[in-house]
Amino acid sequence: MDEGAGMFGHGHYGREENMEAMSDPLPPFHRHPIAPPDDAPWRITAASCVYENPWTRVIEEHLDSAQGEKGLYAYFAPVDCAVVVPVLGKGAGAHVHLxxxxxxxxRQYTWELPCGRLDAGETPLQAGQRxxxxxxxxxxxxxxxxxxxxHSDARVAGTSHCFVVRNPQTLARPPEKDRSEKDLQSHAVGLDQLWRMLDDGSICQVTTVAALLRLRLYMLDEVT
Known part of the structure; x- marks a missing residue:
């Protein structure tokens, strides 16, 4: 097994995990709880993890169709993540931490909600709080x-779990940031400015956009 060093960790190439006639070869950290339906167009005959690091895997599947066709399919299988919308205050003074x-x-800085992967043994809520x-x-x-x-319906298999938290308090001693996040800055943004950033494309990271649109559609009256 060859190892490839990344900027903040090591990746592993070519680890064989071939499994005959698998119904669900996804890694345990995000395996879907629902088995494929009987009328699924493809049967998985073998699967391999061709690359992995602490954040994701690349899975390659060999497929057979009911008509006897063979196929090859590859996708990213990242660890599930937790996304948090922190809302402080209410009414005209309400703001969200980005x-x-x-x-x-x-190759750019982006505005996002606090978000990160689930560590081993964590629930989505525990990951969001951390x-x-x-x-x-x-x-x-x-x-x-x-x-x-x-995350995606084609090339990325994983789930984002989103929470809204109202009026969290400031920690006296925040935990030290991971070295990959040393440049990360937290900013409190008023709701009017937040919606402008969302509408003009200043906020463009898809998970953040989805969470804020859901907040605006279904919960706006509760935070304003």
């Missing part, structure tokens, strides 16, 4: 599920 950080894949503390220095408050959605 984070601004560098995204190497896009990420809020690490990225914004906030804790406590009143938590509610805002929704969950798939």
């Amino acid at each position: 984070v601004r950080q560098w995204r190497q894949a896009y 990420e809020l503390a690490e990225e914004c220095g906030l804790h406590g408050g009143s938590w509610e599920v805002l929704g969950q959605w798939l």
Whole structure:
């Protein structure tokens, strides 16, 4: 097994995990609880993890159709993540905490909600509470599920679990940020400015956009 060093960790290439006639070869950290239906057009005959690091895997599947056709399908299988909408105050003074950080894949800084992967053994809520503390220095408050959605329906298999938390408090001693997030900055943004940033494209990260649109559609009257 060859190892490839990443900027903040090591990746592993070519680990064979071939499994005959698998119904669900996804890694356990995000395996879907529902088995494929009987009328699924493809049967998985073998699957391999061709690359992995602490954040994601690349899965390659060999497929057979009911008509005897063979196929090959590859996709990213990241760890599930928790997304948090921290709302402080109410009415004209309400604001939401956003984070601004560098995204190497896009060669730019982006505005996002606090978000991060689930560590081993964590529930989505526990991960959200930890990420809020690490990225914004906030804790406590009143938590509610805002929704969950798939990362992508084609090339990325994983789920974002989103929460809204009202009136969290500032930690006296926030936990130290991971070295990959040393440049991360937390900013409190008023709702009027938040909607402008969403509408003019200043906020363009898809998970953040989805969470804020859901907040605006279904819960705006509760935070204003």
